[in-house]
Amino acid sequence: MINKRLVMIPGPTPVVRSIQDQMGRETVAFGDPGFVKDFKGVIEDLKTLLGTTGEVFVIAGSGTLMMEMAIANSLKSGDNLLIVSNGFFGDRFNTFVLSKGINVDVISAEWGKVVPASEIEAKLKEKTYQAITVTHVDTSTAAVAPIEEIGEMMKKFPETLYIVDGVAATAGEKEHVDAMNIDILFTGSQKAFGVAPGLGMLWASEKAMARRASLGPIPEYYADFDRWLPIMKDPGKYFATPAVNMIWALQESIRIIKEEGLENRYARHIKNAKAMRSALEAMGFSILADEANRAVTLSCVLYPEGLDDLKFRTVLAEEGAQVAGGLAAYAGKMFRMGHMGNIDDHDLVSATAAIERTLYRMGNDVLGKGVEALQRGLL
Numbered sequence: 001m002i003n004k005r006l007v008m009i010p011g012p013t014p015v016v017r018s019i020q021d022q023m024g025r026e027t028v029a030f031g032d033p034g035f036v037k038d039f040k041g042v043i044e045d046l047k048t049l050l051g052t053t054g055e056v057f058v059i060a061g062s063g064t065l066m067m068e069m070a071i072a073n074s075l076k077s078g079d080n081l082l083i084v085s086n087g088f089f090g091d092r093f094n095t096f097v098l099s100k101g102i103n104v105d106v107i108s109a110e111w112g113k114v115v116p117a118s119e120i121e122a123k124l125k126e127k128t129y130q131a132i133t134v135t136h137v138d139t140s141t142a143a144v145a146p147i148e149e150i151g152e153m154m155k156k157f158p159e160t161l162y163i164v165d166g167v168a169a170t171a172g173e174k175e176h177v178d179a180m181n182i183d184i185l186f187t188g189s190q191k192a193f194g195v196a197p198g199l200g201m202l203w204a205s206e207k208a209m210a211r212r213a214s215l216g217p218i219p220e221y222y223a224d225f226d227r228w229l230p231i232m233k234d235p236g237k238y239f240a241t242p243a244v245n246m247i248w249a250l251q252e253s254i255r256i257i258k259e260e261g262l263e264n265r266y267a268r269h270i271k272n273a274k275a276m277r278s279a280l281e282a283m284g285f286s287i288l289a290d291e292a293n294r295a296v297t298l299s300c301v302l303y304p305e306g307l308d309d310l311k312f313r314t315v316l317a318e319e320g321a322q323v324a325g326g327l328a329a330y331a332g333k334m335f336r337m338g339h340m341g342n343i344d345d346h347d348l349v350s351a352t353a354a355i356e357r358t359l360y361r362m363g364n365d366v367l368g369k370g371v372e373a374l375q376r377g378l379l
């Protein structure tokens with residue numbers, strides 16, 4: 001018999017039944033009064049949840065659209081952007097901003113480490129940047145950036161917008177838009193919100209909205225704040241068809257988050273991450289990110305000498321758990337495992353046991369070691 005498939009990649013994350021049910025509802029017209037009320041509630045809840053007096057945008061698309069939207073509404077041709085990169089997704093900004101005529105400087109950390117706030121500050125003193133981007137958790141390294149400390153430092157540079165990529169962080173790692181001095185924060189539905197892929201969410205501070213206004217018309221159409229703002233203020237209006245069922249799914253995800261309590265959710269992520277990592281270490285793996293900056297949402301897990309990546313992930317999939325491969329220089333050397341969103345103790349135990357069975361089938365008998373370490377961590 002084939003095992004159930006446990007999606008332990010760093011997004012999409014497992015989608016719980018009650019969220020699936022919302023996706024399976026009969027679709028209604030986007031002008032349906034019930035749906036308009038639900039959409040309005042989602043926008044208001046997201047503002048409160050992440051703490052902003054600014055605006056929230058909920059749009060059909062993935063995290064990459066949100067990256068583009070953040071840049072398009074903050075910078076014009078000739079502006080200066082500082083990209084703070086802690087890995088593959090930090091670097092991704094640099095793949096599309098150049099074609100917009102934006103001048104780019106990049107400060108990068110070695111994979112597994114993060115650029116400290118002091119280094120960013122030194123760079124910001126050299127010239128005026130209209131914006132900086134920081135990836136809260138880079139999914140290629142599972143290193144977490146000190147976004148609160150950076151936000152505090154950014155108070156010295158009021159001309160510069162602080163853009164945070166929260167795709168692998170929001171609703172799992174602690175974030176507060178206004179209190180952390182963040183101007184733009186964005187994420188995708190498929191990560192720590194535990195919804196299937198399909199929605200992008202973006203929070204824009206009052207300062208970010210003022211910057212958008214100062215730009216005048218921009219070349220982008222679908223990604224323009226100004227096209228969407230009337231809809232976010234009154235979801236009964238039309239600009240482009242909203243993803244009705246996905247918005248219901250997000251509404252259910254928000255209900256789950258409110259029921260758990262955001263602070264409890266953060267605490268659960270910390271506990272789960274510690275337990276999962278002690279289990280991985282007990283099975284002979286090691287963790288890429290420095291101890292001081294390990295994310296709670298996922299882990300990048302280095303193989304012990306001699307363990308073949310492709311074989312490991314293939315056998316693990318047969319045992320019922322899917323993890324992702326390493327990126328760039330770490331392809332073949334590590335796997336990436338998500339432990340964010342609405343995963344519970346059953347998921348963690350099952351995933352750990354599946355890894356044990358995989359190792360056993362590959363000639364490495366560590367049966368019980370991972371599960372014991374995990375359960376001790378969870379308890």
Ligand code: PMP
Binds near residue numbers: 011067165166167188
């Ligand atoms: N930023 C980060 C940190 C990510 O992890 C990802 C996707 N894994 C993206 C951006 C891009 O998001 P998407 O794949 O949803 O377009």
